[in-house]
Amino acid sequence: MYVAVKGGERAIDNAHTWLAEERRGDTSVAELSVAQIREQLSLAVNRVMAEGSLYDPDLAALAIKQARGDLIEAIFLIRAYRTTLPRLGHAEPVDTGKMACDRRISATFKDVPGGQVLGPTFDYTHRLLDFALEAEGLPPAAETSEAQTGDTPRVTEFLNKGGLIQSEARSDATPPDMTHAPMQYPAGRPLRLQALTRGDEGFVLSMAYSTQRGYGRNHPFVGELRIGKVAVEMDIPELGFAIEIGEVTLSECETVNQFAGSRTEPAQFTRGYGLVFGQTERKAISMALVDRALRWEELGEDNLGAPAQDEEFVLAHSDNIQATGFLEHIKLPHYVDFQSELELVRKIRRDAAEAAMQEAAE
Amino acid sequence: MTQTDQNIEARKGWMGLLAKAPPAQLAALFDTVEPKPGFTWLRPCEVGGVMLRGRMGGTGAPFNLGEMTVTRCALKLETGEVGHAYVQGRDKAHAERAALIDAMMQTKAGEGLRAKVLDPLQDAMTRAKADRAAKAAATKVDFFTMVRGDD
Structure with missing residues (x-):
């Protein structure tokens, strides 16, 4: 009872x-x-x-x-x-082509216009603990040099000019929003990108890594990685025009992946895309790799059965708040559930013991 | 460009500048402005979220990226001009100042405000941006070709 x-x-x-x-x-x-x-x-x-x-x-x-x-x-x-914030509306899609880049590198073209700008990176540090940081004090001022003017051109644009890379069809379609409607599968690329950009960094990283190790391999190159500030512009209905309402730092990664060709299209490079709030390049690169892996169907690739190709598997497990909520709830009181299991085990053992007694008696 | 288009462009300029301004700096600059007109609220300050969007591959179809906190308000000066503000973050005083300046810029006080508030804000922002760009430029790689020993 x-x-x-x-x-x-x-x-x-x-x-x-x-x-x-x-x-x-x-x-x-x-x-x-x-x-x-x-x-x-x-x-x-x-x-x-x-x-x-x-x-x-x-x-x-x-x-x-x-x-x-x-x-x-x-x-x-x-x-x-x-969840407590009223939604005031949506902004225009950010124009990352106009980003004020702190960092911008390409692993595919050494002499890319705009140059290889390292920015404040951990890359090329020796990963040795710096005990000088134990003491308080100001670091030396960063070096400066004559700044470049104008927008930094996109690496994929160069490939695009020659038709060597699959182009992205521009549209102004309203994207679905996973915060307003429950996920349904197949989700499609806009929802995948929304889920990946807020997904757990560790999970997205591991999924990306799995593709590199051979589970749905797609040979990625980092065509371009850029980090910096972009303006946020929003159409204000009461004004009748759009204004800038703020500025955000974003990390953007475009991968250039193995070429695909078909009977109707010549061989060309394909692409994966990552865009994440803040200086978060590990996540942005991971996102681009997973985005590319999930595009197997539209690009006419085989489903190799790799986890990173399974949209539902990836999206349903990428959210660390859902994951931790379900995982951690099992530590909360389950006294009644367990009581019933305990009764059941006792009953099975009792029945087995009685059956054995009966057998021995016969 | 018609007169109205020019007015809209100018207004877009100062509204964007006010939205991006560091709240403390705007407060300090606006403190020096006297007199400040009275106003009534058309919409008191409200903090909310705005969904940001990106484009696939940077240039393709849009997708939802995540939200940003924004504070908005609208007010009307005693003289009738209406000021609006949509500013990043949750600082209601910042939104109020921005809306008040937006309204005042439509009055005769506009010219003085530009000199006392908008120009210094713009200068500071341009300088901050240039400083960062200069630091980034110093991290640009200069490649050079190694001379091979056997040539």
Whole structure:
């Protein structure tokens, strides 16, 4: 018989008070401010914005502080906050061709117009711990040089001119929005890209890695990777024209992949695309690889049965908040479920023992 | 370009500038402006989300990228001009200032405001952008060809 029980309020309150104390840590160490997190742990902030699917560095920094640095918990907080916001509308698609690039590299063309601009990168560092950072002090000022003017041209445009790469059909179709309608499969590329850009970095990285190791291989080159600020423009109905409402930092990756040809089309390169909030290039590259792998059908490739080619598998498991919600719920009280399982096991054993007794008697 | 088109272009310019301005800097500059006209709210400040979009391959069909926090409001000056603001972030005081300046720019106070608030904001933003571009330029790779020993 099940008897409804209540309890635990005091234990829960005390657990949360202790949590707050533990979050603060040793009080002889200065408290971390939200601004310090925003400025000095900016890549964590970027990840929380990307996977929380809400661009607001101050909120992301606050979430990181509240979550004691647990980024998935911080992303959870941002997602929860996001649901409380009224949707004021949508912006025009960002024009990444007009990006003010902090970083822009191409792994396919050495002498690309606009050049190879490394930006503030970890690449080519020795990955040795820098004990100088233990001491406080200002780093030397970054070197400067005469800045380039004008927009940085896209690498894929060069290939496009010769018809050597599959072109993207421009349209102004309203894309489906997974935050407004439940996912249905097949999802199509716009929904895939929306899911991937907010997907868990570790998951998207591993899926991308699996394609490199041979599970749905598509031979990617990083045609271009660019990171920088773009303006956000929105059409304002009460004004009757569009204005800039802000500026966001984005990471964009375009891959150039193995050529495909058919009876009707000559051999040409294909492409994968990644676009992610903040300076998040690992995620942007991963996204481009997975995007490309998921395009097998439209590009007339074989389904090799690779996980990264399985749209439903990838999209249904890419969201770390859904995943952690379902995973972590099993630690919450399941007393009644378990009680019934326990009864069942006992009954099976009892029945088996009785049957054995009967057999012995016969 | 007609007179109205020019007006719209100018207004787009200052509204975009106000939306992107660092709130603290805008507050400091606007503090120096006197007198500030009275106004009534047409729409009090409201914080919400705007869905950003990207294009596949940078140039193709749109997809939803994720939201951004935006604060908007609308107000009307005692003299009748209407000011609107859509600014990035959740700072209501910032949105109020932006809407008030948008309305005041449509009055005779406009010229003074441009000199006292908009121009300094634009200068600071241009400088910040140029500083970053200069740092990026310093990280541009200069390739050189190694001379091979056996040639």
